[in-house]
Amino acid sequence: MRLFVAIDLPEAVQDQLAQLQGDLGVGRNVPVDNLHVTLAFLDEQDAPTATALHQALADIQLPGFDLRIASVDVFDRRAPKLVFAGVEKSAPLVALRDKVRSAALAADIDLRRERFRPHVTLARFRKEMPVQDLDRLGLFLETHGDLSMPAFAVEGFALYRSILREDGAIHDKLADYPLLPPDTM
Secondary structure, eight states, rough: OOEEEEEEEEEEHHHHHHHHHHHHHHEOOOOOGGOOEEEHHHHHHHHHHHHHHHHHHHTTBBBBBEEEEEEEEESSSSSSOOOEEEEOOOHHHHHHHHHHHHHHHHHTTTOOOOOOOOOOEEEEOOSOOHHHHHHHHHHHHHHTTOOOOOOOOEEEEEEEEEEETTOEEEEEEEEEEEEBBBTTT
């Protein structure tokens, strides 16, 4: 199973991001139901490892917190592969991500060392973009780059299985993990 751990977005946030996707006009939009903030990509795992991971994730005890989407950008401006809505990195978000990584390590999942850049992927691009698509993307970033959305409450996170298909991935939620009420600890 190809697994990842993510924060789901409230429907109102999904709707706002879907409107933003409508303005893009280039690339392949991520389906609205697949919009999320990835905490850890875990790659292919067998069933016993997934069970151990589930148990370790269920033991995470952290309070809920607010999260805010506050930009639109691409990772590589020379050869963009995707456009994303940036998520403000906060101490509670980093603490949750660290606990998720620790749970994965406790389940014997070897994680890649990578810089944490919280984001919501909005659309993906082909390897080589025509000039007119690059121009359209540039205008989109110029118009929406300073996006600032109201904060929303994060009350939990989830474990997903990703099923790859030619027309895009299907995300199958395997488990939800609630966070404690804010200011509990």
